[in-house]
Amino acid sequence: MQTLQAEEQAWKLFRRALRRDDQEAFDALWRFARYHAAPASMASRPMPFEAALMAMLVAMERQILELEKLKRSGA
Amino acid sequence: METTEGWLFDAYPEAEGMRVWLVERNGGRRAVLDRWRPVFYASGDVHALKIILSLLAKLPYPVETGWVEKQELFSGALMRVLRIHVPVLERDALVKRLAAMEFSLYDADIHLVQMYHYERGHFPLALCRFKLDGECLSSFELLDDPWSVDYELPSLRFLHLSLSGSDIAGKLDPNHAAFGRLSLTADGRTSELEGRPREQLETLAKRMRVLDPDVITSEWGDSVLVPELERLSLEYKIPLGFSRDPQRRTDATRKDRSFMAYGRTVYQGGARYFFGRWHLDAKNSFMLKETDTAGLFEIARIAAIPVQRAARCTIGTSLSSMQMGWATRNGVLIPMEKQQAEDFRPAVDLLSADKGGLVYEPDVGWHRDVAEFDFTSMYPEMMVRRNISPETVNCACCPDNAVPEIGHRLCSKRRGLVPSVLEPLLLKRAKYKALAKAGGPGADDDKRRASAHKWCLVTCFGYLGFKNARFGKIEAHECVTAWGREVLLRAKDSVESRGYRLLHALVDAIWIELRPGADLEALRALIETEAECPLALEGVYEWIRYCPSKEDARSGVPGRYFGAFKDGSLKVRGIATRRRDTPALLKAMQQELLEVLARVEPGGDLKTLVPALLEIVADYRLRVREGRVSADELAIAFNLSREPGEYVHDTVSTLAAQQLAATGVSLHAGETVRYVITAASDPVKEWRSKPLALMEHGLEYDVKKYLELLDRAAWEILDGLAPAPAPRRPPPAPKPLELPLGWY
Numbered sequence: 001m002q003t004l005q006a007e008e009q010a011w012k013l014f015r016r017a018l019r020r021d022d023q024e025a026f027d028a029l030w031r032f033a034r035y036h037a038a039p040a041s042m043a044s045r046p047m048p049f050e051a052a053l054m055a056m057l058v059a060m061e062r063q064i065l066e067l068e069k070l071k072r073s074g075a
Numbered sequence: 076m077e078t079t080e081g082w083l084f085d086a087y088p089e090a091e092g093m094r095v096w097l098v099e100r101n102g103g104r105r106a107v108l109d110r111w112r113p114v115f116y117a118s119g120d121v122h123a124l125k126i127i128l129s130l131l132a133k134l135p136y137p138v139e140t141g142w143v144e145k146q147e148l149f150s151g152a153l154m155r156v157l158r159i160h161v162p163v164l165e166r167d168a169l170v171k172r173l174a175a176m177e178f179s180l181y182d183a184d185i186h187l188v189q190m191y192h193y194e195r196g197h198f199p200l201a202l203c204r205f206k207l208d209g210e211c212l213s214s215f216e217l218l219d220d221p222w223s224v225d226y227e228l229p230s231l232r233f234l235h236l237s238l239s240g241s242d243i244a245g246k247l248d249p250n251h252a253a254f255g256r257l258s259l260t261a262d263g264r265t266s267e268l269e270g271r272p273r274e275q276l277e278t279l280a281k282r283m284r285v286l287d288p289d290v291i292t293s294e295w296g297d298s299v300l301v302p303e304l305e306r307l308s309l310e311y312k313i314p315l316g317f318s319r320d321p322q323r324r325t326d327a328t329r330k331d332r333s334f335m336a337y338g339r340t341v342y343q344g345g346a347r348y349f350f351g352r353w354h355l356d357a358k359n360s361f362m363l364k365e366t367d368t369a370g371l372f373e374i375a376r377i378a379a380i381p382v383q384r385a386a387r388c389t390i391g392t393s394l395s396s397m398q399m400g401w402a403t404r405n406g407v408l409i410p411m412e413k414q415q416a417e418d419f420r421p422a423v424d425l426l427s428a429d430k431g432g433l434v435y436e437p438d439v440g441w442h443r444d445v446a447e448f449d450f451t452s453m454y455p456e457m458m459v460r461r462n463i464s465p466e467t468v469n470c471a472c473c474p475d476n477a478v479p480e481i482g483h484r485l486c487s488k489r490r491g492l493v494p495s496v497l498e499p500l501l502l503k504r505a506k507y508k509a510l511a512k513a514g515g516p517g518a519d520d521d522k523r524r525a526s527a528h529k530w531c532l533v534t535c536f537g538y539l540g541f542k543n544a545r546f547g548k549i550e551a552h553e554c555v556t557a558w559g560r561e562v563l564l565r566a567k568d569s570v571e572s573r574g575y576r577l578l579h580a581l582v583d584a585i586w587i588e589l590r591p592g593a594d595l596e597a598l599r600a601l602i603e604t605e606a607e608c609p610l611a612l613e614g615v616y617e618w619i620r621y622c623p624s625k626e627d628a629r630s631g632v633p634g635r636y637f638g639a640f641k642d643g644s645l646k647v648r649g650i651a652t653r654r655r656d657t658p659a660l661l662k663a664m665q666q667e668l669l670e671v672l673a674r675v676e677p678g679g680d681l682k683t684l685v686p687a688l689l690e691i692v693a694d695y696r697l698r699v700r701e702g703r704v705s706a707d708e709l710a711i712a713f714n715l716s717r718e719p720g721e722y723v724h725d726t727v728s729t730l731a732a733q734q735l736a737a738t739g740v741s742l743h744a745g746e747t748v749r750y751v752i753t754a755a756s757d758p759v760k761e762w763r764s765k766p767l768a769l770m771e772h773g774l775e776y777d778v779k780k781y782l783e784l785l786d787r788a789a790w791e792i793l794d795g796l797a798p799a800p801a802p803r804r805p806p807p808a809p810k811p812l813e814l815p816l817g818w819y
Contacts, residue, residue, distance in 0.1 A: 031629060037435075038434055038435045038580070041430050042433070044430065044480075
């Protein structure tokens, strides 16, 4: 959890330079990473950012899957 | 030769041995002498041991020596060591001298009374048949067992000393505020002492003689009452007889100190011990506060720690005492404590390099029909089941018994010290929990004893990783958390493979969304079997809310939630009402709101309760506006993490502490200052807040600030049910994308 916060902090300047709308997307990615803190910590990567990245990817793919389901059900 | 049956009440060292106080079954209280002498061991090469022997020969008191074989803990190997027997009062000085010469000593720095209990095989409040030879204790037969669940205790006489006299006095640390009057309570009757100091002292002395209490309980006795009364007693030459032993006054050897424990700074006042009588200060005893005398006596018995000491020592002390007792009984040498060992740090610090327990962030929001399952004493249970102990990790004899994830191995041949000590404790706790649940006449005490065990058990984990602890090793600690994670992952697999959704998981507890008609007991048994750790159903929530993070309303905070079980009882974690610094007024309001919510019909809509909830908030707001509140209700508690003068930035809290310090009160890190916000943004700093201790005359407070605090506390609960008052919250963030997963 703490390592994750440190990682997010390390990207602070990157975030600052993003356009407002993109900052929102950026924050969402880190929310995804936090949500998956447990699997990220289980991974024990020497570079924690790898685990954060994988967590973000999983969450994004999950969003896509859910949207597809929604589309199929005709909502 | 005379025989008497009774309880071992008190023991302390004197020149000839141990002075032991008995409470006899026939009601008598008497002191006897046990000519006991402590032993310790030294090891080294022939040359070193020769130096020790020649040094011992020159001592002005008799020393007995001999050679024995004892086990070294980590290797398990037998070692030939020099056994040294000394008069009880000489041990500490001799050990200090030998340790300074860098000899390896064992069993040498153990608290003398505890050592006496370990060696004799008895414990405080043990029922025994004593054989007496005049005033000397010649032998005893133990009629008691520390692991028996239903034991008989002597009927002790209690006297309670406290201060009263005004609203403020008696509630605050008397070091910080006005003194008030002395009150005595015995047999349920309280009387305030009156008259001039001499008359008050005479009354107290008389009551002490007539009542002859075994236990004096007090509030602020350690820091104020006892030292002050002793001072007066000397000044007026009226002996009070706090110690039953006429040779002794009270003992104030234990100094005050500030230390870190579980993430906060704690201040502990110096202690006042009595001899032949106990002094227990309710304001200076964690155990007494948490578990009452039932829990305190239980700890003293199982850990063999004198009751007055057990009341004041850190909770970790009891577990190390159990370990040392086990080592003494099993011929295992106890290494000396390393110098820094007093500085016990919380488990979180130790974990920074370690992964610790698994945490699944909760799905923010209100949920219905949620079951919580908790693994009972998960970490101690792992130590016992997996044989985790400092000496069993990566042993030389077992190449195969690997721990999941981390690659350490555990011994499968030698039973470890830690599991040996914990096993009976876990068993006894389970029995008390069952008894408490069954109800019956002793249920309250059973619950307190189970709770005392819990406090004992929570430390076993921290100590295992604490490198300065006598029996600590960081690898052992890592094995415990690794097995803990394995258990939680197995539990997750177990529930998910049966189609349940995991809402939240926190180290040793899981929350799952239930389906109608779920067989909870079958599910519990399944998870327990698959995870291989005892599991209990904490309860089924009618509703539960996982609170959002303050930084990001869509992120949950592990362990911040509140909910009502189906039976209407509440479980609340991490919100204002649980925090020690929150004003009582806010706590009361949150409590009222929660109680209304808890009364919802099964399956009923929580929103129908909103009008009743808003009415409560309005009532509290009105009370604040109209001044129908007391200083005590508004007071914010501020726990000093350093001395008041050391704070660099001014806040209402530090300003309050500094005002109090300026009146001459000496405040230490770890002490608590209670204050009221008087004018939060006043340019004059001293007017922003005021310590409660300086509020004897008239109450002023910042109405606007307290209304704001009330709203914030109210919407910590009402969020998601009723819209918050406009200016109190930032406008809702524009919703970016309406995605199907609200919790992502």
